[in-house]
Amino acid sequence: MPEKTIIRPYLRLSGLEPLVVRPETNFVNIGERTNVTGSKKFARLVRENKYEEALSVARQQVESGAQVLDVNMDDALLDGVLAMTTFLNLLQSEPDIAKIPIMIDSSKFEIIEAGLKCVQGKCIVNSISMKEGEEKFIQQAETCLMYGASVIVMAFDENGQADTKDKKVQISHRAYKILTEKVGFDPQDIIFDPNIFAIATGLEEHNNYAVDFIEATKEIKQLMPLTRISGGVSNLSFSFRGNDHVREAMHSVFLFYAIKAGMDMGIVNAGQLVVYDEIEPGLKKLCEDVILNRNNDNNEATEKLIAFAETVKAKGKVEIKDEAWRNTSVEERLKHSLVNGITDYIDIDTEEARVKYPKPLDVIEGPLMAGMDVVGDLFGSGKMFLPQVVKSARVMKKSVAILTPYIEAEKEERKKAHLAAGTENKESASAPKVLLATVKGDVHDIGKNIVGVVLGCNGYDIIDLGVMVHADKILDTAEKEKADIVGLSGLITPSLDEMVHVAHEMKRRGMKQPLLIGGATTSRMHTAVKIAPQYDNGVLHVLDASRSVTAVSSLLSNEQKQSFLAETKKEYEKLREQFLNKNKTRSLIPYSEAVITKEYFDWKNYKPVKPATEGIKVFKEFDLGTIAKYIDWGPFFIAWEMPGRFPQVLSDKIFGTEAKRIYDDAQKLLKKVIDEKWFTANGVIGFWPATSNNADTITLQTENGEVKLESLRQQLKKAVGQPSFSLADFIMPGPSPQTIPTEDDSAKAPSRKEGENEPGYMWADPVTYPLLKEFAVQHRSNPTQAEDILWNLVKGKKLEGFKFRRQHIIGNYIADLVCLDRRLIIELDGLQHQLPENKESDEVRTLWLGMKGFKVIRFNNEDILNKTEEAVEKILTTLNNQQSIKENNELSSPNGEQGARTDFMGAFAVSVFGASKWVKKFADEHDEYNKIMVQILGDRLVEAFAECLHEKTRREYWGYAKDENLSNEELIKEGYKGIRPAPGYPACPDHTEKIKLFDLLNAQENIGVELTESLAMNPPASVCGWYIAHPQSHYFGVGKIMQDQLEDYARRKGMSMNEATRWLRPVLE
DSSP states (O other), X not given: OOOOOOOOOOEEEESSSEEEEOXXXXXXXXXXXXXXXXXXXXXXXXXXXXXXXXXXXXXXXXXXXXXXXXXXOOOTTSOHHHHHXXXXXXXXXXXXXXXXXXXXXXXXXXXXXXXXXXXXXXXEEEEEOSTTOHHXXXXXXXXXXXXXXXXXXXXXXXXEEOOSHHHHHHHHHHHHHIIIIIIOOOGGGEXXXXXXXXXXXXXXXGTTHXXXXXXXXXXXXXXXXXXXXXXXXXXXXXXXXXXXXXXXHHHHHHHHHHXXXXXXXXXXXXXXXXXXXXXXXXXXXXXXXXXXXXXXXXXHXXXXXXXXXXXXXXXXXXXXXXXXXXXXXXXXXXXXXXXXXXXXXXXXXXHHHHHHSSSHHHHIIIIIHHHHHHHHHHHHTTSSOHHHHHHHHHHHHHHHHHHHHHHHHHHHHHHHHHHHHTOOOOOOOOOOEEEEEEBTTOOOOHHHHHHHHHHHHTTOEEEEOOSSBOHHHHHHHHHHXXXXXXXXXXXXXXXXXXXXXXXXXXXXXXXXXXXXXXXXXXXXXXXXXXXXXXXXXXXXXXXXXXXXXXXXXXXXXXXXXXXXXXXXXXXXXXXXXXXXXXXXXXXXXXXXXXXXXXOOOOGGGOOOOOOSSOEEEEEOSOOHHHHHTTOOOHHHHHHTTOOSOTTGGGGOTTTXXXXXXXXHHHHHHHHXXXXXXXXXXXXXXXXXXXXXXXXXXXXXXXXXXEEEEEOOOOOBOOSTTOOOOOGGGGSOBOOOOBOOOSSTTOOSOOOXXXXXXXXXXXXXXXXXXXXXXXXXXXXXXXXXXXXXHHHHHHGGGTTTTXXXXXXXEEBXXXXXXXXXXXXXXXXXXXXXXXXXXXXXXXXXXXXXXXXXXXXXXXXXXXXXXXXHHHHHHHHHHHHHHSOOTTTOXXXXXXXXXXXXXXXXXXXXXXXXXXXXXXXXXXXXXXXXXXXXXXXXXXHHHHHHHHHHHHHHIIIIISOTTTTOOOOHHHHHTTOSSSBOOOTTBTTBOXXXXXXXXXXXXXXXXXXXXXXXXXXXXXXXXXXXXXXXXXXXXXXXXXXXXXXHHHHHHHHHHTOOHHHHHHHHXXXXX
16 A cells, blocks of 8 residues: 555645745744834835735845735724735735735734635734633634634733733633634644733833743643744833844844744844844843843842943944964864855965875865864854855865865875776765756856855765756766766746756656755745656755755755655645645636736827837947946845845844945955956847737837737736736727717627717727627627617617617627716616626626726616616716716726827847856856856846846937936836836746847847747846836736636747647746
């Protein structure tokens, strides 16, 4: 029988990606800024209904390392239910945010329940308690369980909040018994908040609050071991509000002890925590005395901390160069150089050690590896950061480079001696080998290089095959070199298919090495669903360099390997099951419905701006100094695995010192790059007349004829009234059919010319018109009895001179009856409209028509047949309350008048050349730090070049925003008018559209940039995209699409279904 899968009882949460809280999981950081009570900016954006901007706050939390996102809408000025529903629905359509689990946070359970209806994954409810009694507690818990949520339970009962250890434990245990025995909760889905209260308030009864929490945490974990503990850490230091220096130290000291006791998670700003070991000893002791309630008789410890707080002045530090370490042994000096990344003395110290030790290899295996062990330990415990580790690697490589000639000379001598003696030469086993490669067609390797450095620092022998490596070369090399592990990297989505192919080939060859998967486009879910099933000997997704050491260590450990692989296999099986179940219940809408719910604009009043520059404009050797002013430094720190916003990261209590150091290093290197012209920046832009056709096709008029660009449309089901976006929505439609018949009672198809000059005339949507026209003709010819009665009462201006039309197409809808002058639509509904799905469709329709200025009134057939006079009276009353368009022509139409006006669209491609030369130079010099630094700077400069050209396009080359004057921070926040979406990214995920872009710009000939077979751009520091100028255009993610849109897209592109599936696999449902 097959081995039974054991699902371990861990807390398992999910957004689009799972979060499993295991025993070894570090403290789970919950993002706190999407909370109207804690973030003024977020509260303002929500109050002003700027939900799209509010999403940027959530995105920043995710980018800063939040593992769970707390969402709170408890504000007296808000409709909390509506705000929570609106925000979460929008959030679910943003994959980069929705990937992490949501914590629905409210003191009002109706808001919590509204949130539960919106969230796709498994969320946390914060919180429920027994303060209103056991019956209400059970009722709320059952609702949470019904929606599949985990719950935070406050230590709060009918008698109030628990403030002592015994009360905290007693209430928590009572809640546990109810939840597990009466409601049916699994213990691992229960999270207790035993209440963190303020200490050092001056009241002696408050002095033990922190101790009570810590001890209660320990006892709760012993009594109910599968549950989790959370808490609001900032409450602890409330007495010291305004003194961040003391507060941050208190939080770090408290968490040090609380986490040891079993605290698992909390809403805390991780960016404002100082490292426990880095707190100045005097302050640390004061904090510990207060938190642990030591030496605190008569508030003595409290008074001492208060006195210290009053003396805290500026926190600036003066760095004093201490050379005392130079007087220690050579072993200690080497270790100090490695830990601190100092290369100044490495040649002297390495030579001294070489002379001292019997063999040069002994220096590597002795003091150098001892020093790197310290580096690995510090990195693993979070006391060193990636840039420091890379600097340590630079020291190590330089030292090894000095020793290598001596090692090779010794090997040659031993070889000769064995030959002379006729004996076998058996060299000692080398370090475990890890082979790394960026897969075929992909040129991006910064992440791979960083992983290689970090693993190298931990004693592994790295075989780096570079970029664009074919599967056969990867596997041939792995077999030849006897690699212990194979690691694949990739940035662009086509690389995912190549990774699947490599895994398949490894299985075909019968290989045994575990396979590591990494890179920006990869994910645990894709690895589990697509790659792992192709190979039986271990496939593991590695998120970043910091996780790679643990993964490799486990995979190469005789004691840990099998259990680690088994655990991973079970976890991936669970992920595959979740993926399949999610796909069964994922709420997507048919493509035809998505087209109908497209975004509409007032094209009638839209005035496109003709580009000031015609055709193509090429930029050669663009000034690097100008480009540098546009650099966004935030991603620079993310590349170095130091999450946080710039410039705040420079003063971060955890990362700040090292962040400032690498920023200064980057500035120095950037100055050299500019002054000495290490890089060359080339770019090209172009503009063409454009129209949107067939819903998602954009047609460009070029000197060589028409070029059709194909776009994809969102199919995620959204809240009523929320559009399904496509890039084609932002381009003015081409000439479209009109919908008014010559005779009021005509059963003929409406002609294009008739009625176009009448007030309030509406245009049909050009895409759906042919289909809707057939329905309109059919309905006119075969009216229901109720429709026939009402039409005969209103036609020919019989109803007090008001002119009605029937089966009239407006946008994507057919109105039963409409008076255009008074903007009144009458709908006659049969029984089918009582069905829930039709009711929802009617709501969408009414909301959209209302946005276009129409009043919609509805009657069922019985109203007309049996209460005709009442219905006519209601229609007349409504007509007289509606303003005449003839008097006030302010109606917006979905498709405005066409004519001589023409919309436009642009394209761009930019590249920074020269980085590869310096990467090789630094690699040859064993300078991994500057090798990675120069790659990252190349990426930052090309993104800045794209920003620079986009600004110049808006202000000069196109000129649709001539008066724009934005700061660099405003540019980074995308505060400009228009967008520049890039093929292969969320708004236009198909990489094959790059081929058309390159052809339009003649990019390869004009600036030298090339496309690989997987459509990555080479050089890697390259960016391309489209320019769209519409003032209401914005960035969005297409998300998942269904088979119906795939088929339509393949038809429009002239692709086979297999080819379309290959390129669009990441967005396919």
